[in-house]
């Protein structure tokens with residue numbers, strides 16, 4: 306029962322311990338498991354996962370490693386590097402549902418911002434860093450100032466590996482790298498551009514055994530699949546009509562499609578839900594390619610307030626196209642204004658999420674008003690990142706906007722009469 310790496314179209318095969326991220330012909334790689342053997346060995350069924358409360362290093366897991374058989378089956382339990390990621394809440398909320406015009410019990414928000422470092426990146430990171438250890442790598446690297454570096458930093462610390470984040474000079478926002486600094490990762494500001502950083506990452510892998518954890522790493526996809534399986538389990542394996550989520554580098558789009566394909570193959574579900582991938586208008590190469598029947602994707606200079614999806618050249622494009630074909634999926638784009646409005650509603654409901662996550666809810670709003678979504682359909686939206694990731698956007702909104710949800714602070718004298726006015 307061996308898993309392999311396989312290029313997604315040409316089908317070239319490589320061993321799992323062959324450290325590579327594309328095939329010889331330049332295609333993305335899938336991790337392919339022997340699903341038939343896994344199903345037989347564990348007698349996999351819906352009940353199997355409902356019953357199971359796996360113990361990993363003495364603690365009940367749930368989360369990513371609840372599904373270890375279909376994530377990294379060959380890795381011994383004691384080699385897994387985990388921060389108990391996953392096990393995130395599936396919210397229902399009256400305020401948000403009524404703003405959208407949806408039924409309370411048909412609209413769910415899966416909050417991946419409630420992971421250990423505040424984004425779904427932890428799900429991919431636990432799997433990829435476990436592989437880094439299994440492959441005897443000395444260090445882990447990525448080029449990113451955002452949630453990937455934050456997650457890499459925390460898991461490198463957990464794994465006792467050196468973590469290195471490369472950032473091109475001139476692109477350093479202190480707020481964004483604060484988690485990487487805090488968790489003790491080496492932050493290197495490179496006198497060069499993003500391509501120079503990527504070149505260094507590749508060279509460091511070949512010459513220094515420093516393992517890349519950028520979006521292209523196929524093991525990250527394996528961990529991220531569990532967002533879908535966990536949601537289905539929370540819904541008692543009732544398949545919703547739609548999964549809605551933001552698209553940046555399209556790792557989630559790729560992972561979610563693979564998760565459903567495998568769930569179908571294993572007999573865990575009997576029909577496919579549909580995907581709606583939401584992009585920000587100023588960073589929407591995938592949306593434009595979709596409108597063009599995926600004839601081609603054009604790289605663009607990205608610009609949006611939703612920094613986590615400010616991507617002009619998504620690395621997982623070919624896998625994402627495949628996911629949309631499997632799920633009869635659609636792509637929509639929303640403006641920064643629509644994202645901010647949706648965010649004000651998500652935040653005011655006491656849930657809160659970072660701007661990129663709220664593209665999900667803005668997308669649901671738009672697809673309901675265009676008639677693509679029907680009010681009686683069951684919709685699951687994924688909130689990808691935590692409200693605390695981007696406080697500046699929140700402060701700017703509430704201090705400067707004149708909308709009904711704007712909630713600026715008030716100066717008062719220290720008297721009960723003044724306080725009373727606010728009750």
Ligand SMILES: *Cc1c(COP(=O)(O)O)cnc(C)c1O
Pocket residue numbers: 424425426452453520551552553554555556557558613614659661662689690691
């Ligand atoms: C990384 C990230 C995204 C984009 O996800 P992709 O898998 O690259 O499409 C969206 N939201 C948040 C909060 C993220 O950190």
